[in-house]
Amino acid sequence: MPRTVFLDPGVNLENIEGTGALIGGYLPAHVLGVYAAPTPVEEGDDGADQVAGEGPPKLDVPWMIEHYKQVLRLLPGGLHVVGFIINATSESVSSKYESKIRKLLTSIRTYDPLVEEPFLLYTKSMKTSSLVTENTISSLEVKVYDSKLEFIQLDTKLILDCPVALKCGENSDRMLLAHAEKGIEKLERSMSTSLCLFNNQILQPDQPICPPQIKDSAKKGGKGKSTKANLDDTIESEDGEIVQYKVTVLTKDDLNVPEDVVIEDNNVRLKLLGEMKSRCYVPAGTSIKACREYIIQDVSRTIRGRIQLHCDVLVGEEVEASHIPVIHEPPRRVFTRLPATAGLAVSDYLYPGEGPEDSIESIKEIFGFTPTEDEIEDDLEIVAAVGDVKPDVDSKKEDKKKSFLGSSRQVLLSVGVAAISAGLAWFRFKQSAEDGEGEKE
Structure with a gap:
C-alpha cells in the first residue's frame, strides 16, 4: 500500500543544489524523512550542469549510487535512505530519464531490502516518482509535518x-x-x-x-482534525x-x-x-x-x-x-x-x-x-x-x-x-x- 511521505520541518531541501539522498524511517502507513544529504561533486566535475537556473541537474546514476552506499554504510539500524532528491520539477525529469530513475530506485532495494517504496523527490514541485513494484512507478503524497518527527x-x-x-x-x-x-x-x-x-x-x-x-x-x-x-x-x-x-x-x-x-x-x-x-x-x-x-x-x-x-x-x-x-x-x-x-x-x-x-x-x-x-x-x-x-x-x-x-x-x-x-x-x-x-x- 502506498504510503504518505512526511518530511521533518528541519529538512533543508534548499541545501540540495543538484541531487541528494533522503534519510528517514518507516511506519506502516508513512515514510518519514528527517535529513537531506547532498550528493558531493565528483572529482573533476565543476558542477556547472547542476547550477540552478540552467536546466535540471544531471542525473548521474552511478555517482548517486556510490554516494548512497557510503551513506548507508554509516546509518544506524532503523534509519534508511528512503529515496533520492533532485532540485527540479517532475515534468522536466520524470519522462526524460525514466529508465535512469528506475535503475536508481532499484539500487535502493538491492542494497537495503527493508526499503519497500523508494522514490525520487522533486524539490521544486514536491512530487515523487516511487517504485511501488518492480515494474510500476507511481507517485506518493508529500507533506511537511507540523512538528519534529520523534x-x-x-x-x-x-x-x-x-x-x-x-x-x-x-x-x-x-x-x-x-x-x-x-x-x-x-x-x-x-x-x-x-x-x-x-x-x-x-x-x-x-x-x-x-x-x-x-x-x-x-x-x-477526521472532521477538521489536524495532522x-x-x-x-x-x-x-x-x-x-x-x-x-x-x-x-x-x-x-x-x-x-x-x-x-x-x-x-x-x-x-x-x-x-x-x-x-x-x-x-x-x-x-x-x-x-x-x-x-x-x-x-x-x-x-x-x-x-x-x-x-x-x-x-x-x-x-x-x-x-x-x-x-x-x-x-x-x-x-x-x-x-x-x-x-x-x-x-x-x-x-x-x-x-x-x-x-x-x-x-x-x-x-x-x-x-x-x-x-x-x-x-x-x-x-x-x-x-x-x-x-x-x-x-x-x-x-x-x-x-x-x-x-x-x-x-x-x-x-x-x-x-x-x-x-x-x-x-x-x-x-x-x-x-x-x-x-x-x-x-
Missing part, C-alpha cells in the same frame, strides 16, 4: 565470542572478507533466535515501543533529548549451525571477539518485532562495514606465514549527531590512533555538514588491554616476539591493539605430521 533510541552492548573453523586453500594466510563472512553468518544465526529485553522488560512482538506520534486518524482525515503529532504523555524525556531504551540481547545456547552441515577438514580458525556498540533509531509507534529486526540489521551492517574497511586496508600488504595467532583490529565506531533532527546520529569508523578530528572531513563529504569534535561520541567503544585479547599466549615465546608497533603487515599484540568493537582473531595453524605428533583429537 524517534526512539535503542542502545545495545554486545560481548562477542564467536569462533568458527574454516577450510581455506589459496590465500589462507590472508584475512579476506569471504573468510570473515563465515563468522558473521554465525553471529547472525545467533541474533536471529535471540530474545530482546527493552529496559529489562519482555514486550509482546505486536506491542509498540511507545505510543505512536502519528495517529491513524491523521492519515484518514499534527500527539505524542502520548507517557513518553518522558528532558527537553530536546531523545527517548532512550536500553536493550539486552539474550542468545540461545544451542548448536548454531546452518541447515546444510558439511563435515570437512579445516586449517584456519577465526574468532569474532570483543565488545561492540549497537544503536538504532525507530519512529515512535514502531512495533517490538520491527525494533528487534532493526537491532539485527544494525549488528550485521556495522560488522560487515568495518570488516570490509579493514580488509580493504590489507589489500596489497605482504603476509608472512606464522603459527602465532594474529589479531586484526577493525575500526571502532563513533556517532555524530545529525543537525536539525530530534537527536538522531550517524556512525563513523576510526582506526587505532585516530581521534574525533579524523571523522570531521568524512562526515562533511558524505552528509554535507561539518560537526565539531564535541558533537562526536568517541568513548562508546574503547581499546582493550593486550591480556584481554590473547591471554593464552605461551609465555615461552615472549622473548622471541618481535615488536610490531607501527607495522601494518601484522597487527599483533601491539600496546593498545586489542579487540575493540568487533575484534577479529585470525588463527593459522598447519595440519602437518609434526604438529599433530603426540596429540590426539
